[in-house]
Amino acid sequence: MREGTPVFKSRTTAWLLLLPTLVILLIFLYYPAIQSFVLSLYRSNLILGTRRYIGLGNFRLLFTGLLAPMYRQVVVQSLVFSAAVVFFGIAISLAFSMLANQKVTGSRVYRLLLIWPFAMSPAIAGTIFSFLFNPEAGEINHVLSNVFGIAPRWLDNPILAFGLVVCAAIWKELGYNIVFYLAALQNIPGELTEAAAIDGANAWQRFRSITLPLLSPITFFLVFTNLAYAFFEVFGLIDILTKGGPVGPAALHLDNAGLTTTMIYRLYEDGFGGAGNLGFAGAQGVILLFIVGVITLLQFRYGNRNVHYGGG
Amino acid sequence: MAAPTIATAPAGRRVNRRRMRWLVHVGLILACLLVTGPILFTLVKATQTTVQVMSPSVIPGAELWHNIKGAWAGSDFGIYTRNSLIIALAVTFGKTLFSLMAGMALVYFRIPFKPIVFGFILLTLMMPTQVLIVGLFDLVSKHPPPTWAALFSWIGHPLAPTPYGFNWSDSYWAIIVPFLASATGVFLFHQHFMSIPLSLADAAKIDGAGPVRFLMSILVPMSTNTIGALAVIQFVYVWNQYLWPLVIIRRVNRQVVQVGLNTLIGTGVQDIQWGVVMAGAILALIPPLIVFMLLQEQFMRGFALSAEK
Numbered sequence: 118m119r120e121g122t123p124v125f126k127s128r129t130t131a132w133l134l135l136l137p138t139l140v141i142l143l144i145f146l147y148y149p150a151i152q153s154f155v156l157s158l159y160r161s162n163l164i165l166g167t168r169r170y171i172g173l174g175n176f177r178l179l180f181t182g183l184l185a186p187m188y189r190q191v192v193v194q195s196l197v198f199s200a201a202v203v204f205f206g207i208a209i210s211l212a213f214s215m216l217a218n219q220k221v222t223g224s225r226v227y228r229l230l231l232i233w234p235f236a237m238s239p240a241i242a243g244t245i246f247s248f249l250f251n252p253e254a255g256e257i258n259h260v261l262s263n264v265f266g267i268a269p270r271w272l273d274n275p276i277l278a279f280g281l282v283v284c285a286a287i288w289k290e291l292g293y294n295i296v297f298y299l300a301a302l303q304n305i306p307g308e309l310t311e312a313a314a315i316d317g318a319n320a321w322q323r324f325r326s327i328t329l330p331l332l333s334p335i336t337f338f339l340v341f342t343n344l345a346y347a348f349f350e351v352f353g354l355i356d357i358l359t360k361g362g363p364v365g366p367a368a369l370h371l372d373n374a375g376l377t378t379t380m381i382y383r384l385y386e387d388g389f390g391g392a393g394n395l396g397f398a399g400a401q402g403v404i405l406l407f408i409v410g411v412i413t414l415l416q417f418r419y420g421n422r423n424v425h426y427g428g429g
Numbered sequence: 430m431a432a433p434t435i436a437t438a439p440a441g442r443r444v445n446r447r448r449m450r451w452l453v454h455v456g457l458i459l460a461c462l463l464v465t466g467p468i469l470f471t472l473v474k475a476t477q478t479t480v481q482v483m484s485p486s487v488i489p490g491a492e493l494w495h496n497i498k499g500a501w502a503g504s505d506f507g508i509y510t511r512n513s514l515i516i517a518l519a520v521t522f523g524k525t526l527f528s529l530m531a532g533m534a535l536v537y538f539r540i541p542f543k544p545i546v547f548g549f550i551l552l553t554l555m556m557p558t559q560v561l562i563v564g565l566f567d568l569v570s571k572h573p574p575p576t577w578a579a580l581f582s583w584i585g586h587p588l589a590p591t592p593y594g595f596n597w598s599d600s601y602w603a604i605i606v607p608f609l610a611s612a613t614g615v616f617l618f619h620q621h622f623m624s625i626p627l628s629l630a631d632a633a634k635i636d637g638a639g640p641v642r643f644l645m646s647i648l649v650p651m652s653t654n655t656i657g658a659l660a661v662i663q664f665v666y667v668w669n670q671y672l673w674p675l676v677i678i679r680r681v682n683r684q685v686v687q688v689g690l691n692t693l694i695g696t697g698v699q700d701i702q703w704g705v706v707m708a709g710a711i712l713a714l715i716p717p718l719i720v721f722m723l724l725q726e727q728f729m730r731g732f733a734l735s736a737e738k
Binding site (some may be wrong): 123124125126127128130131132134135137138139141142144145146147148149150151152153156159161163168212213216217219221224227230231232233234235236237238239240241243245246247250251252254256259262263288291292296300329345349350352353356357381382385387389394395397398399402405406409410413 | 452555627
C-alpha cells in the first residue's frame, strides 16, 4: 500500500464509502461460509426444516461410511475432469492464439471469431452439445452414420459422456483463454523473436525459449481461473447435458456414482435434489472450501498476487 | 559455413514465408471453424422447420421468427430474458459503484487497520458462491425474525444454524443483493488508483473539491477502462449464472434465462422442439455478446493486460 499522507481526512466518509462492500461481504459471504461449517455438523432437511446435531456424522458418512466409495469416485472424477479441462483447454487456446497473433490479412476477423465465446455460458454450451450429439437427431450422428455406418449413444455410454462433457467444457472456455493470451502476446516486443530468428533459432526454439517463458504469468493466471471454472462454473453444462450420469462401468469399479458427477454437482444433488439433505451437502461444501483454500494458498505462494477469479 | 546460407537466404526465405502464410491461414480457418462452427450450426437450425431440424440439412430455412416466437412467448423466454436483464444490469451497476467507492476509500483515505480491511475483502476470493449455496439458501429463504428480541438473539448466536432470513426466495433481491460486493472489483480499482499520481488528488483538494466531486469529476473519467472491464466481467458473469437461481427461484416469472434453457429442453415427456431450443440458445447469447463486443477494447486495456503484471 502506498505510503504518505492520505488526501482526505474525514473518517466518516471513508467508512461510508467502505460500508456497502463490507456489509454485503460479511452477511452474504462470510456468514454463509460459517453456516456451511455449522450445518455440516447437523442432520438438516431442506423440505421438513428439521435439524439435529450429529457432530462429524456427515463427514464420517463421506469418508468411511456407506457413501465413502461414492464420494471417493466423485472426488477422483472431479480431479481428472478438471485436469483434462485445464490442460487441454489451455494448450489448445495457446496454439490458436499463436496462430491468430501472426500478421496475416484478415487477422482481425479471425481474432473476433476466436474470442466471442467469452460471452457464452456453460448452459448454452450444454444445450448446443446436447443437440449436436443427440443420438437420433444430432448432426454428428447423421454424419457418422452416413460415412461410417455408426451411431454412438453419446449420453448413455459413460466413457463417451465423460469425454463429451470434457470437450464441451473446453470448447466453452476457449474464448476466455484466447482473449487473455492474445492480449499478452501483443505485449511481447517483436524485436525479441526477430533477434532470435536472425541468430538462427527456428520457430519452435523461438516459441520454447522466448514466447512461452514470457507468457508464463498469464498461463499461471489461466490455470487457476480455469480450475475454478472446471470445479464450479461447469455445473450448468453438466446439468443440461448429462445430469451427472450415466453410472460408470463396474469393471473399472466406477459404478458408485454417475461418471460425469463432479463434486459441486453431487453437493447440489444431495442438498437440493430429491433428498434435501442440507447438512450432508454442507459437509461437502466445507471440503470444497478447503480445496479452494489450498489452491488459493498455492497460487499466492508460487505466483504474483495479481490473480483473481472472474466473477467473485 | 555461414556465407552460402546468407547468399541463398532471400529467395528461399520468400518462398518459405509464402508457404508459412498459407499454413497460418489454413490453421486459422480450422480454428475458427472449431470455435464458431457449433454456433453457426445453432443459428442455421434455429431457422428451420420442425421436420428440417431433425434432418441432416444445414441449409437455412425461413422459420427463424416462428422459432423465436415459440421460445419467447410459447416457453416464457420473454419473461426469463426480462428477469436476466434486470438482474444483470442491477448487479453490474451496483457492484461497479460499490467497488469504486471502496477502492477510493482504501487509496485516498486514512483508515485504521487498512491491511486488515483490505485482507477481509480479498479473502472472499476464496469463497465461490457455488460452494456457499448451502449456507446462503437458509439465510435468503427463511422468514425474518418476528421481533427485535429475536433479531438480537440471532445476531448473538452466529454459530447456531440460521433461525431466520430475508424471505427473498422467488424475488429479484435473492439474485441481486448477495452479489453487489466484489473483491475483484475493489482490487482492480485499488490497483488502478495506485497508478494515478497522488499530486492530482492534492491539486483537486487545493481547488476545493470534496471527496464526491473528486470521485465524479476526476476518478471516474480517469477510470473508464477499468469500469468498462469490470462491467463486462460482471455482466457476463451474472447473466450466465445458473446454480444459484436454479436453487433459490422456484417461480417461472422470476426465473433467469440460463435456467430457462433447461425448461425449454423440457422434461423429456414430449418431443423436444429443437428448432425452438436453438432459437432460445441464440437469444440467451445475444445480450452478453453485445456487451462484450461494445466494451472489448476497454476490457483488453483495463483487465486482460493488468492480469499478467
